[in-house]
Amino acid sequence: MPRNPQILLDNRPQGEATVDNFRLTEADTPALAPGQVLVRHHYLSLDPYMRGRMNDSKSYAAPQPLGQVMQGGTVGVVEESRHPRFQPGDSVVGMGGWQTYSVVDGDAPGMLRKVDTAHVPLSYYLGAVGMPGVTAWYGLDQIIAPKEGDTLVVSAATGAVGSAFAALARARKCRVVGIAGGPEKCAYAVKELGFDHCIDYRAHPDVKSMAGALKAACPDGIDGYFENVGGYILDAVLLRMNAFGRIALCGMIAGYDGQPLPMANPALILINRLKVQGFIVSEHMGMWPKALAELSDLVQLGKLRPRESVAQGLAAAPEAFLGMLKGKNFGKQLVKLV
Amino acid sequence: MPRNPQILLDNRPQGEATVDNFRLTEADTPALAPGQVLVRHHYLSLDPYMRGRMNDSKSYAAPQPLGQVMQGGTVGVVEESRHPRFQPGDSVVGMGGWQTYSVVDGDAPGMLRKVDTAHVPLSYYLGAVGMPGVTAWYGLDQIIAPKEGDTLVVSAATGAVGSAFAALARARKCRVVGIAGGPEKCAYAVKELGFDHCIDYRAHPDVKSMAGALKAACPDGIDGYFENVGGYILDAVLLRMNAFGRIALCGMIAGYDGQPLPMANPALILINRLKVQGFIVSEHMGMWPKALAELSDLVQLGKLRPRESVAQGLAAAPEAFLGMLKGKNFGKQLVKLV
Known part of the structure; x- marks a missing residue:
């Protein structure tokens, strides 16, 4: 079996996370037991929620264990299989973590799913047609539940969630305003992602200024807000919400x-x-099939054209992850392994 | 027509409200036009929401206008009527304001409603079987939507809303914990109002201490919270909420x-x-009939026995109102005029 480079969480952040919290190492890939599948990862997903799990605090998910492979979404190709439903060459999405290979129990619920790469690129299953896309769908459809003509706002607008949110909002005939960092991202949000307007938070670094920008961008107020960020942007949005508005906190x-x-x-x-x-x-999870079907349709119709930031090689993952937390990525942040 | 003593809002509070914000005066009662009804008020309702309306700030309701009679709920008896649906002697609930008489258009929606005083005392239509009772019902039934066995918490527990909340929560087989000011109110909440436990916030004047008291009183965490107060109590409750908990902000x-x-x-x-x-x-308003029916039943079954704090005479209204804002009342705060 092949050797398996991997990245562990070595120690927990004191304040800001740094590359020293991670450790690159290598392990053997164990031989497959019956029912198991060996997957070679093509892309790792880097997502903001991982930062929360690096802290050892009470939260919805158990903290990322120390000394173990960083957990996270992966797409790849089956190399070997002792499970009847998976064949070598199958494209799969799973939770393989920050490593080159994973050995997965083919029957474990939600851990490994075959995907169609004829119509949707493999990497999209980590973004627009994966967890971030479904996240946007759920917050929009199940919490904000907009009606035609509503004004919606999303922070981190050019990220994987924000991009999907814009496409889904337009499909519902809503006006959608993004908030992103820097003129380049804002121009891209409007030109490529279909936002009606995008506010550069760097030009509006306090509540009062941001509330003014929101007032200008949303003259009819805000009916729904999808929150990816928190802090002063949420305070500013609250000042501009319409009666009976809905805020999805993600x-x-x-x-x-x-x-x-x-x-x-x-x-x-x-x-x-x-x-x-x-x-x-x-x-x-019961909502995922419906959400993924809509997201896949939007991609195939060209109405959702997500951008990706791709770091090269496993060793680049920590720095790419920390950069993403600071907004250095542009679109879905991935690490390409193959 | 009789002379009509009344209390106006004379000027707006700078910080804390004081008796000097109000002015006692007297006006003529106009002759009735066709369709109008003259009501003599027996009780005025004093409610916390009135304090918010004394400020000249953007809020859900227009501010209480300066130089005009303080608006508010009233119960009374029809003295004269030029409306076919109302007869002298009818008991009515309305929004007559802080004055002795009001002249009401009998057709104005929601402004005047005949009530049955054979089974429910007249004053209760300003409390347990009125707006505060329906407030408790709506927050509990439509927002918290508890299931049997849930742990629920309400602040201002011995007030008109809190009392009704306890009875409604018990009817749904929930555990209900109150928060009130002082040992006397807490003992009353448990002995008379049916709370399973009541926390004295004066003994827990900061977030940490209050969170500890909530942990002791709610060993299984909090599933639903009805907020009448805000501030550090809300912060403490948030620390003890269970996953998927619901908070009704009233x-x-x-x-x-x-x-x-x-x-x-x-x-x-x-x-x-x-x-x-x-x-x-x-x-x-569409929910009121259903809510009032349940509240009226609970009163008639003796399962909701609200307490009232009754100030005597119109001139006592400002001081009684300010005392209520500081929690000096014990149960529903009323002013008795007749």
């Missing part, structure tokens, strides 16, 4: 490194009779 | 006097996948 990345970030004026939730709801897409 | 009285009170850690909404929803009961 990420609060701004608060991962240290003290919790407060919400300045929660009374606005009452004053405007808002619904604010947190969710984790992996707890709603 | 009042944020703690923040009325000055700067908005922040929420310390909104990321908990995401971490525990909570739903936090604000509401105003007057926007859900």
